[in-house]
Amino acid sequence: MAQSEQEILAGLAEIVNEETGLETDSVQPDKSFTEDLDIDSLSMMTIVVNAEEKFGVRIPDDEVKNLSTVKDAVSFIHSAQG
Amino acid sequence: MSTLTDRPTLTTATGAQYARLWGVGGYRPERVVMNAELVEAIDSSDQWIQERSGIVSRRYAAPDETVVDMAEHAAREAIEAAGITADSIGAVVMATVTHPYQTPAAAPILADRLGIRSAAFDIGAACAGYCHGIALAENMVRGGSAEFVLVIGVEKLSDFTDFHDRGTAFIFGDGAGAAVVGPSDTPGIGPTIWGSDGSNYDKIAQRDSWIEVKDSWTAVDEESIKFPAILMQGQPVFRWAVWGMAPVAQQALDAAGIKADDLDAFIPHQANMRIIDAMIKQLKLPSDIPVARDIAETANTSAASIPLATERMLREGQAPHGGLALQIGFGAGLVFAAQVIVLP
Numbered sequence: 389m390a391q392s393e394q395e396i397l398a399g400l401a402e403i404v405n406e407e408t409g410l411e412t413d414s415v416q417p418d419k420s421f422t423e424d425l426d427i428d429s430l431s432m433m434t435i436v437v438n439a440e441e442k443f444g445v446r447i448p449d450d451e452v453k454n455l456s457t458v459k460d461a462v463s464f465i466h467s468a469q470g
Numbered sequence: 471m472s473t474l475t476d477r478p479t480l481t482t483a484t485g486a487q488y489a490r491l492w493g494v495g496g497y498r499p500e501r502v503v504m505n506a507e508l509v510e511a512i513d514s515s516d517q518w519i520q521e522r523s524g525i526v527s528r529r530y531a532a533p534d535e536t537v538v539d540m541a542e543h544a545a546r547e548a549i550e551a552a553g554i555t556a557d558s559i560g561a562v563v564m565a566t567v568t569h570p571y572q573t574p575a576a577a578p579i580l581a582d583r584l585g586i587r588s589a590a591f592d593i594g595a596a597c598a599g600y601c602h603g604i605a606l607a608e609n610m611v612r613g614g615s616a617e618f619v620l621v622i623g624v625e626k627l628s629d630f631t632d633f634h635d636r637g638t639a640f641i642f643g644d645g646a647g648a649a650v651v652g653p654s655d656t657p658g659i660g661p662t663i664w665g666s667d668g669s670n671y672d673k674i675a676q677r678d679s680w681i682e683v684k685d686s687w688t689a690v691d692e693e694s695i696k697f698p699a700i701l702m703q704g705q706p707v708f709r710w711a712v713w714g715m716a717p718v719a720q721q722a723l724d725a726a727g728i729k730a731d732d733l734d735a736f737i738p739h740q741a742n743m744r745i746i747d748a749m750i751k752q753l754k755l756p757s758d759i760p761v762a763r764d765i766a767e768t769a770n771t772s773a774a775s776i777p778l779a780t781e782r783m784l785r786e787g788q789a790p791h792g793g794l795a796l797q798i799g800f801g802a803g804l805v806f807a808a809q810v811i812v813l814p
Contacts, residue, residue: 428522430744433708449706 490658524743
């Protein structure tokens with residue numbers, strides 16, 4: 389079932405917290421995964437796979453590089469859930 | 471055409487009931503290369519490399535040291551550990567992607583160095599090559615085509631590294647590992663779970679084919695000469711290695727009738743410490759089971775990584791002789807192979 393962008397953001401923040409230990413409050417839409425949250429490529433892949441499972445979507449390898457901000461990821465997951 | 475019915479019945483080979491590893495050996499080249507030596511060319515730091523890979527240092531072979539030279543050291547150690555003589559070996563199976571000759575293979579040269587004229591051939595299964603070799607050896611011993619099989623994993627990846635590529639310059643190392651597989655009265659090698667996904671052949675690969683670089687070798691200026699280094703797409707490989715390979719490791723346990731709790735060691739291909747850690751998590755491996763972490767001082771030696779890690783765990787007492795170890799190799803192809811073995 390499709391979730392609201394707010395619900396996806398909250399779920400994504402939990403995944404980021406689990407992988408990196410960052411506070412969930414720090415995972416805001418305008419934050420860049422690499423620049424602001426200091427998430428490297430392998431942690432990003434772990435977050436992607438966990439997000440796929442949590443939100444029931446498929447995020448192809450080629451799409452991952454386009455997800456530079458938290459908002460990019462939330463929007464992609466939201467539209468993938470359709 | 472009629473079918474002949476009066477031909478004599480063929481005699482076929484018969485082998486041992488079971489096979490096991492009789493001994494392992496390892497060879498680490500002398501020169502230790504710290505991260506500091508590599509960071510300038512990739513605008514990086516020791517800390518960056520360690521965070522992303524867990525690699526502190528690696529060994530590089532000497533310029534004139536070949537994969538056959540390294541393999542010979544490891545092979546002699548494995549043969550001695552097995553307590554056999556080289557003339558008992560019926561086949562030499564060499565797993566390598568860095569023997570720099572398309573032909574002939576490296577294995578016959580090694581066999582000659584060991585003073586034997588057995589069957590000898592190379593297999594191309596990249597970082598999964600050693601586990602493929604163990605699978606073949608197990609089948610050969612049980613099938614009766616050889617009493618003892620020498621399996622070697624050896625790489626001189628420093629010859630095929632692009633030292634300016636941030637994704638791989640620090641990943642690779644050189645070394646050789648070997649195992650002697652022979653007959654056994656009790657089961658010593660579980661069923662192999664193996665397979666491939668050639669649709670992702672480009673995820674870890676030699677950059678150019680030899681045909682593609684052929685013209686550049688007649689180029690007048692040295693700058694335009696291309697060398698086909700081995701490159702890798704880190705993110706998709708990480709996804710495949712962790713979430714694709716953990717179920718394969720589980721299948722190898724199931725096929726052998728072993729629970730994760732029963733293991734005395736987990737020896738995955740030493741690709742990246744982060745892959746190892748994530749795989750442990752996916753497998754829900756109990757925390758008291760010793761895990762091979764040879765990558766810290768050896769880096770990724772492709773086909774050599776599992777036998778080198780095995781040799782270290784036995785030598786340092788991290789894993790017991792006679793214990794059960796789950797080993798899994800995965801790499802360029804993409805290909806993989808996993809099996810549970812009894813440690814020699």
